[in-house]
Amino acid sequence: MRLIPQPKSIELYSETTKLREITDFEITSEIKNDESYELIITSDKITARASGEKGLHYARVSLKQILKLYDEIPCLKIKDEPRFPHRGFMIDCARHMFSLDELKKMISTAADFKFNKFHWHLSDDQGFRIELESLPELTEKGSVRHCDNFRNCKSEKEYHGFYTKDQIREIVEFCRYRFIDVIPEFDMPGHQSALLHVFPQYTCKGTAVEVKTKEGIFKDIICAGNLEAHACIEKILDELCELFPYDTVHIGGDEVPKNNWKSCGKCRKIMLDNGLKDENELQCWFINKMADYLKNKDKKCIVWNDCLKGKGLSQELTIQHWMGKPQKSAKTANNGQKIIMSPFMPFYVDYPYDMHPLRAVYSLEPENLRGLNKTGKRNIKGVESPIWTEFINNNSRLEYMCFPRWFAVAETGWTVKENKNYKEFLSVCRKLSDIYKKNGLNVAPEEDWNPRISERLYKTLSFFLPKRK
Numbered sequence: 001m002r003l004i005p006q007p008k009s010i011e012l013y014s015e016t017t018k019l020r021e022i023t024d025f026e027i028t029s030e031i032k033n034d035e036s037y038e039l040i041i042t043s044d045k046i047t048a049r050a051s052g053e054k055g056l057h058y059a060r061v062s063l064k065q066i067l068k069l070y071d072e073i074p075c076l077k078i079k080d081e082p083r084f085p086h087r088g089f090m091i092d093c094a095r096h097m098f099s100l101d102e103l104k105k106m107i108s109t110a111a112d113f114k115f116n117k118f119h120w121h122l123s124d125d126q127g128f129r130i131e132l133e134s135l136p137e138l139t140e141k142g143s144v145r146h147c148d149n150f151r152n153c154k155s156e157k158e159y160h161g162f163y164t165k166d167q168i169r170e171i172v173e174f175c176r177y178r179f180i181d182v183i184p185e186f187d188m189p190g191h192q193s194a195l196l197h198v199f200p201q202y203t204c205k206g207t208a209v210e211v212k213t214k215e216g217i218f219k220d221i222i223c224a225g226n227l228e229a230h231a232c233i234e235k236i237l238d239e240l241c242e243l244f245p246y247d248t249v250h251i252g253g254d255e256v257p258k259n260n261w262k263s264c265g266k267c268r269k270i271m272l273d274n275g276l277k278d279e280n281e282l283q284c285w286f287i288n289k290m291a292d293y294l295k296n297k298d299k300k301c302i303v304w305n306d307c308l309k310g311k312g313l314s315q316e317l318t319i320q321h322w323m324g325k326p327q328k329s330a331k332t333a334n335n336g337q338k339i340i341m342s343p344f345m346p347f348y349v350d351y352p353y354d355m356h357p358l359r360a361v362y363s364l365e366p367e368n369l370r371g372l373n374k375t376g377k378r379n380i381k382g383v384e385s386p387i388w389t390e391f392i393n394n395n396s397r398l399e400y401m402c403f404p405r406w407f408a409v410a411e412t413g414w415t416v417k418e419n420k421n422y423k424e425f426l427s428v429c430r431k432l433s434d435i436y437k438k439n440g441l442n443v444a445p446e447e448d449w450n451p452r453i454s455e456r457l458y459k460t461l462s463f464f465l466p467k468r469k
């Protein structure tokens with residue numbers, strides 16, 4: 001028998017059962033990991049065993065998939081535990097938003113594959129998408145851009161929108177029921193054009209900033225030396241902490257062009273006062289300060305690995321590795337820092353199947369980070385696959401890009417290396433893709449999963465060229 005993600009062990013028996021749901025729930029201290037479970041199917045009962053609700057939930061998820069795949073349910077014994085504690089998917093709702101129903105469809109599908117972290121990217125250069133009480137003008141003006149000028153998504157219409165607090169609570173509740181933690185991301189000090197449009201005084205030069213209408217990395221960043229800007233961010237973090245009752249917040253830290261910091265009196269002063277050697281160290285100082293603020297609220301932080309460019313980043317931050325020197329991330333993991341693996345190649349599923357085919361996504365081994373030693377391997381907390389939405393403005397495209405590639409990511413996050421097998425995965429992936437397609441999910445058709453090399457180059461190039469009208 002084969003599931004996605006494949007359980008740690010399955011013993012199959014010759015009998016079958018007509019039962020369709022768990023009849024006996026058993027909480028036991030014999031099972032240590034709170035996500036581990038046993039599922040025992042006999043002809044007259046189906047037993048789930050776990051240390052608590054979480055494990056029982058995963059037993060239910062496995063049974064649900066068995067029911068999808070098999071008309072006759074075989075008697076069996078599954079003993080299962082996850083390989084990694086962090087099995088995440090990220091959706092960018094800053095560049096383009098998705099309705100609550102669209103998000104719930106994504107989340108419930110991810111939950112069927114035992115993902116347990118929804119990283120929700122809610123602010124960026126192209127829009128701020130959270131209702132705030134303390135800074136209503138940020139929600140009102142920061143959530144609007146005057147058109148869409150993205151390479152493959154163009155529109156002259158104004159684009160606007162944000163999630164109300166009640167809507168956010170609804171998503172949090174929807175996730176809680178599926179044992180998925182929601183990790184909100186407030187990306188700083190770069191990717192902040194929406195905030196700086198409303199508060200231009202928080203840039204180094206005080207010049208006007210537009211909410212951006214196209215993709216890219218922009219030089220408008222928050223002045224690291226402006227203490228009023230820090231206070232403003234803290235207000236935002238206060239409200240995020242209230243809305244998201246989890247222990248982790250993502251504070252970004254990626255793609256920060258620091259030229260403006262070089263010539264800014266306030267930034268220079270912080271550097272002098274704190275003995276910081278360069279702007280990269282200034283970024284570490286700034287990120288550490290925000291992380292300290294959150295620590296006082298009992299929150300841990302995740303940051304993108306760009307933060308490792310400077311010296312002095314707090315060891316308590318978890319690093320999300322996506323791009324750049326693997327040796328740097330490996331070295332910090334070897335020294336005890338926790339890492340989440342989100343390598344651009346091939347986990348960024350906003351890029352086409354031609355660039356990141358299903359087979360490549362499946363084959364990524366998170367511990368194969370150059371320079372990682374035994375200690376470093378233990379500090380890999382898990383995997384996460386993001387979908388950025390500069391070029392995705394509808395849920396049909398969103399689903400097409402994520403599925404079935406997220407099925408593959410799910411297996412890498414849950415299943416031990418020795419139990420992974422691409423051919424076997426593929427056979428179940430076909431069946432499940434058909435089933436989800438029939439239920440209305442826009443799973444990519446099989447002919448798109450692993451394009452031939454000859455087609456891949458041409459199609460990859462055409463992805464990067466602007467569409468003709």
Ligand SMILES: [Zn+2]
Pocket residue numbers: 203204222223224225226260261264265266267
């Ligand atoms: Zn400055």
